[in-house]
Amino acid sequence: MTRTYKLYAHLLAGCLAATMAAEVVAAPPVPRPQTPPAVGSVYIVGGELHVGDGTVVKNATIEVRNGRIRSVAAGGAAPANAQTINATGKWITPGLIAADTGLGLTEIELEPSTRDDSLHTEDPIHAAYDAASAINSRSSAIQVHAIDGITTAAVAPSGGLISGQVAWIDLVYGDDAGMVAKAGVAVDAALGQAYGGSRAATLDKLTDVLDEARKFPQRKQAHDRGQSRKLAADFRDLEALGPLLRGQAVLTLACDRASDIRAAIALAKRFGIKLVVVGGAEAWRVAPELAQAKIPVVVQPTNNLPRSFDRIGARSDLATVLQKAGVEVVIGRPGDVHNIHNLTQEAGVAVAHGLTWEQALSAVTRNVAQAYGMDKDYGTVATGKVANIVIWDGDPFELSSAPTQVLIRGQAIPMVSRQTLLRDRYRDLSRFRP
Amino acid sequence: MRNAWQYTLLAGLCLTVGCKKTAPATTAPTTKSSTTKPASTQGEASTLLKGGRVMTATGVIIERGDVLITGDRIAAVGVGIAAPAGAKVIDVAGKTVTPGIIDTHSHMGVYPSPGLKAHADGNEATEPNTAYVRSADGFWPQDPQIDYARAGGVTTCQILPGSANLIGGRSVTIKLYPNLRSVADARFEGAPDGLKMACGENPKRVYGEKSGPQTRMGNVAGYRKAFQSAVEYRRKQQKYKQGLEEWEKNGKGKVKDRPDPPDRDLGLETLAGVLDGKILVHNHCYRADEMSLMLEVAAEFGFKIRSFHHAVEAYKIADRLARAETASSVWADWWGFKAEAYDAVRENAALLTAAGARAIIHSDSPVGIQRLNQEAGKAMYAGRRAGIEISEDQALRWITQNPAWALGIDSQTGTLEPGKLADVVVWSGNPFSIYTHAEQVWIDGEVVFEHGVTQPRTDFSVGLADGDIEAGSRARGGQQ
Incomplete structure (x- = not known):
């Protein structure tokens, strides 16, 4: 399910200019009221399209209309007088999707006043905590990442055993009302010592809560009448786990040690829930089981150190080992807010350690959408999908490459961020005192 | 969801609970090191x-x-x-x-992997001025991170104390030899010691609810107080040396006329070493205004800041840094994890280089240190995309020649x-x-x-x- 997308990009350009470029001397005033968005199609022509599913379309013609991809064809041509974006000699990919990020929930990590990523209560079960309404569409990080090709993010809260509901957003700067494409795509949780300082207690508690949540619909009336024993969690949290238990949302579960991953697989099987392992440093030890249970793993290729005893088996080629075993690999930067744009570097490092290029692209596009159950609308450049498209000046994973244009929901975004504006402000120091 | 950034912040600021100040070592801090070259170039x-x-x-x-x-x-x-x-x-x-790649900023060995409490030896966060400690004394040579850094082409790095303190102590420059049994096996022979200093948020956060400093005002007062003491300490030392020379010149008269040496203070001895130019200052400092202030403080007491570290806003004062001949050890793209890191730009190193200042790409991370070549690449291409001409040789110098200079070893390597x-x-x-x-x-x-x-x-x-x-x-x- 997705919302009807509003075409806000022209508005955004205005917002950016008004709020960010106030100090840029030459910034032209933005005409108001804005003209309505173009209703005609835009054609991206001439580029080499890497679809995201492993296929490549040379000299592609992509028709974008009303925020969606209307058609994709090899060769072909735009109708005369149509609005076109010439991508000749360029690479085209789906917009990259950041799994498990805190984007929009945290402006500055060490400043609590800028953070809404975590519910601060004694209770470790925050299943009903839905961060979607707290996401700041004007966070400086939105444009920083968008102009580097990240168009979509799974925004997860943090803290506790069950952190809360994950929101699927498009990086539409300034669009508070519309940027959340779907709230509650996942429930985020963590194994290890998230509860009671013990992994046994954590697993026990999670099992208890899921069990209670499964039975709660039958007990709800008694609970509402005040005739219920003490529940394993607040009734709102139990209700919030309903979609997960009905297969309408997935469980993103942070765990690294092989034994924790095995426990997670068993838990998912017992409750019939769709599981996504996040982190998974030792997932390679459990690869056959993960493959068989069709459980994707979100890995960060540069995160290769034994930084805790749960990660003793960490390795740089984790993505490759999992892929070869038939596990669906998602490449991400779990928990990151400010350097999500390095998703391309992560993908390149995975390729340097054995993943094929197209597999790595899928791992930051299609596979992310599949893992979160959003692949009907996201993850590849294909007819009917949301028109999140990036045009690159070279191999997207190479350090030398960058997007020349990013389209989000069919609209070309302004290719500026607070960072580029600060850079331009200080390029010439002659107006400052020595 | 876990916060990956916490690792990086903690690396710089890990505080050990219940960490006690150790008694002064009986041996003197020294820049002289034992020879540790692998044998056999016979x-x-x-x-x-x-x-x-x-x-x-x-x-x-x-x-x-x-x-x-x-x-x-x-x-x-x-x-x-x-x-x-x-x-x-x-x-x-x-x-x-x-x-070989050189990193001016590493906490390997003092904040090792795994991140055990028992191995957190990088911040002596017991008082804001611990000029008397040396990272060498906390260095655990069995840190597996060293192997990963070496595999990334790193041959030399500076192991710094953390940034909890205004003056965190002496650093040690090491070579990434395999098969270490103690820090002496790793020391870069002849490399000068560094002094870690820290501006801004970290010291005031660590001491704000304890002894202070609580503010940036307190921070700067702390540096000035420390270096004023060093000036006086050095004066006493010089007076003693002069007196001794005179006594010796005059034929070593009566023993009772022989001047008594002043008390030795290991912290002040370190700061006096800075005033003498023998110990190089490495100053964790993010903001342009604070770096400008620190250049003034250094000038007031007559010492040089060899390199600012992190220097997220260095691009704002690239001209001043060029004039001061102070290097900037920066990241390619880290930002936003705290207020003083909010104004980062990807072109920091390129803008510094264009202004004639000395730029360095550093890691401050056991992950980043594994691919400093890539970090330099990101910074080079960011500059080029913005129209700032950076050659491959210049970008390479960000991770070789320039850090060698900042560590005072450029005649030997880089x-x-x-x-x-x-x-x-x-x-x-x-x-x-x-x-x-x-x-x-x-x-x-x-x-x-x-x-x-x-x-x-x-x-x-x-x-x-x-x-x-x-x-x-x-x-x-x-x-x-």
Whole structure:
């Protein structure tokens, strides 16, 4: 399910200019009221399209209309007088999707006043905590990442055993009302010592809560009448786990040690829930089981150190080992807010350690959408999908490459961020005192 | 969801609970180090790296050149170098040869992996001025992170105390030799000690609810107080030395006239070393206004700041940094994790270089240190995209020659030039490509890492890395 997308990009350009470029001397005033968005199609022509599913379309013609991809064809041509974006000699990919990020929930990590990523209560079960309404569409990080090709993010809260509901957003700067494409795509949780300082207690508690949540619909009336024993969690949290238990949302579960991953697989099987392992440093030890249970793993290729005893088996080629075993690999930067744009570097490092290029692209596009159950609308450049498209000046994973244009929901975004504006402000120091 | 950034912040600021100030060591802090070169350059064995792209970090790139290594030194760099009799010749056609990478900012060994409480030895956060401690004394040579850094082409790095304190203590510059048993085995022979200082948020956060400082005002007052004490300490020392010289010159008269030495203070001795220019100041400082202030404080007391570290806003004062001849050790793109890191731009290093200031790409991270070549690449390309001309040689200097200068070892390493130590990396391709890896890493003329062949491990990994136990007694090299 997705919302009807509003075409806000022209508005955004205005917002950016008004709020960010106030100090840029030459910034032209933005005409108001804005003209309505173009209703005609835009054609991206001439580029080499890497679809995201492993296929490549040379000299592609992509028709974008009303925020969606209307058609994709090899060769072909735009109708005369149509609005076109010439991508000749360029690479085209789906917009990259950041799994498990805190984007929009945290402006500055060490400043609590800028953070809404975590519910601060004694209770470790925050299943009903839905961060979607707290996401700041004007966070400086939105444009920083968008102009580097990240168009979509799974925004997860943090803290506790069950952190809360994950929101699927498009990086539409300034669009508070519309940027959340779907709230509650996942429930985020963590194994290890998230509860009671013990992994046994954590697993026990999670099992208890899921069990209670499964039975709660039958007990709800008694609970509402005040005739219920003490529940394993607040009734709102139990209700919030309903979609997960009905297969309408997935469980993103942070765990690294092989034994924790095995426990997670068993838990998912017992409750019939769709599981996504996040982190998974030792997932390679459990690869056959993960493959068989069709459980994707979100890995960060540069995160290769034994930084805790749960990660003793960490390795740089984790993505490759999992892929070869038939596990669906998602490449991400779990928990990151400010350097999500390095998703391309992560993908390149995975390729340097054995993943094929197209597999790595899928791992930051299609596979992310599949893992979160959003692949009907996201993850590849294909007819009917949301028109999140990036045009690159070279191999997207190479350090030398960058997007020349990013389209989000069919609209070309302004290719500026607070960072580029600060850079331009200080390029010439002659107006400052020595 | 866990917060990956916490690791990085903690690395700089890990506070150990219940950490007690240790009694002053009986031995004096000293910049003199023991000799730790791997033995056996007997007979001056030679190796010729032949036919590679040689990036010297001196302004010269030889598209198809040779590097001759003899003993622990680089003997020749050029085109068509004849291999001496008996020399080993390695064909490096299609590969790139660079100087070993140097990181000015690492906490390996003092904040090791795994991040055990027991191993957090980087911040003596018991008082804001701990000039008397030395990171060398907290360095755990079995930190597995060292192996990963070496595999990334790093041959030298500075191990700094953390940034909890205004004055955190002495740093030590090490070479990433394998098979260490103590810090002395790793010391870069002849490298000066550094002094870690920290501005801004960290000290005021750590001490704000304790002894103070609570504000940036308190921070700066703390530096000035410390260096004023050092000035007075040095005056007493000089007076004593003069008196002693006079006493000796006058034929060593009565013993009772021999001047008494003033009390020795290890912290003030360190700061006096800074005033004498023997200890190089490495100053964690993010904001342009604070860096400007620190340049003033340093000028007031007559010392130099060798390098600002992190220096996220250095681009705002690139002209001042160029005039002060103070280097800036920066990241390619870290930002936003705290208020003083909010104004980052990707072109920081490029803008500094364009202004004639000395830029360095540093890591402050056991992850980042594994691919400083990529970080330099990101910064170079960000500059180029913004229209700032940065050559590959300049970008390479960000991670070789410039950090060598900041650490005071540029006469020994940091470039491919005859006479320098043979700290060399052979890369599989262009070091600024994401797909390139270090194939061979040389330190002091010895191969210390070879992709897929020689992968030394610290003790920690033994029996924990996959395959050790399964393989029984057969030693395994895999560490990845």
